[in-house]
Amino acid sequence: MSIFKHVSTLTAASACLFLSTYQSSHAELIAYEGFEDYNPGDGLAGMTSTNGGTGWSSAFSVTSTGGGFPSATRNIDYSNGSINVDGGNTSYYSTGDNSNYYLNRTWSGGVDLTQGSGNALYVSFLWQTRTGESRPAGDGTTNSFFQVIFSESTSTNTYFYGVINRFVTDDHYWQARYNNVANTGPSSTSDQVYMVVMKLESGSISLYLNPNSNSEGSPTVTQTGVQLTGTNWDSVDTISFRQAVGASNWNIDEIRIGTSFADVIVVPEVSSFAAVLGLLSLGLVINRRRASS
Incomplete structure (x- = not known):
């Protein structure tokens, strides 16, 4: 696996993990x-x-x-x-x-x-x-x-x-x-x-x-x-x-x-969400450029 594909995979996984955490923290x-x-x-x-x-x-x-x-x-x-x-x-x-x-x-x-x-x-x-x-x-x-x-x-x-x-x-x-x-x-x-x-x-x-x-x-x-x-x-x-x-x-x-305690404490910040999406976007751009070269 190339480093570019590895980065893309990691960023996608990070985004999914963050979204899962974001949703679960709001669930209750x-x-x-x-x-x-x-x-x-x-x-x-x-x-x-x-x-x-x-x-x-x-x-x-x-x-x-x-x-x-x-x-x-x-x-x-x-x-x-x-x-x-x-x-x-x-x-x-x-x-x-x-x-x-x-x-x-x-x-x-x-x-x-x-x-x-x-x-x-x-x-x-x-x-x-x-x-x-x-x-x-x-x-x-x-x-x-x-x-x-x-x-x-x-x-x-x-x-x-x-x-x-x-x-x-x-x-x-x-x-x-x-x-x-x-x-x-x-x-x-x-x-x-x-x-x-x-x-x-x-x-x-x-x-x-x-x-x-x-x-x-x-x-x-x-x-x-x-x-x-x-x-x-x-x-x-x-x-x-x-x-x-x-x-x-x-x-x-x-x-x-x-x-639960975490329900009333955890406050996911928009900046964190944006950072993960930005990292995911960067991984996709690198992957596309790698594929077209």
């Missing part, structure tokens, strides 16, 4: 929201009237009144190890002027999380607060917190399960909360962009902070508890972002929901 991505489909000038009303992103069955909805809007001046990116997430030009900015505000979204097709199903749900997102913005301790009785929750759109699920950024004693900390019992992890720092991955399965919830690869590894903090049973957990299809007890400012972006 349930839903995605990057907030690029909303006009910042339309505010929250634009988000509740437009079904942006992919995989969702409806637009955002809000529970109780609150403040927040798609912002073109607060875009956030994340880079750590082999993970590079471009947050684009727009993110969601919460002004959090209500003490119990939910931003909700339902995707198409629920996931059974009941005991014995063997299933898990994952969500990843970018999150940030900034120096000088509101991060209150609470109302004097209860500490303030930001929370992410999975639930069913057709059921009244408890909000006692999720990932929390909560004020504890003297600072804000990340927590994993399961059946209203929270396990406290590391503190959070203003201005740092966090990549947060939450995993919910029957019996436990896990929090992964700032991953640097698509390998799940050990969670940052986990909370275990009773098994999930009944119709509240057999078709989970909704995610909610909650601000509770006091106003708080935070940004969120690049929301991905899937059934």
Whole structure:
């Protein structure tokens, strides 16, 4: 086999391998929201009237009144190890002027999380607060917190399960909360962009902070508890972002929901795809020239 044919064979194989990897990495991505489909000038009303992103069955909805809007001046990116997430030009900015505000979204097709199903749900997102913005301790009785929750759109699920950024004693900390019992992890720092991955399965919830690869590894903090049973957990299809007890400012972006860690982490870049196609094209050109000489 000539070196030219060998190059052509390798490039074709590389392209097929990349395409296979690209397709498989998207196969289980349930839903995605990057907030690029909303006009910042339309505010929250634009988000509740437009079904942006992919995989969702409806637009955002809000529970109780609150403040927040798609912002073109607060875009956030994340880079750590082999993970590079471009947050684009727009993110969601919460002004959090209500003490119990939910931003909700339902995707198409629920996931059974009941005991014995063997299933898990994952969500990843970018999150940030900034120096000088509101991060209150609470109302004097209860500490303030930001929370992410999975639930069913057709059921009244408890909000006692999720990932929390909560004020504890003297600072804000990340927590994993399961059946209203929270396990406290590391503190959070203003201005740092966090990549947060939450995993919910029957019996436990896990929090992964700032991953640097698509390998799940050990969670940052986990909370275990009773098994999930009944119709509240057999078709989970909704995610909610909650601000509770006091106003708080935070940004969120690049929301991905899937059934494995890699589903919500792997983000194939167009540049990589173009590079492989370019290499394939080069191999074909060399082969043609060799054949015609």
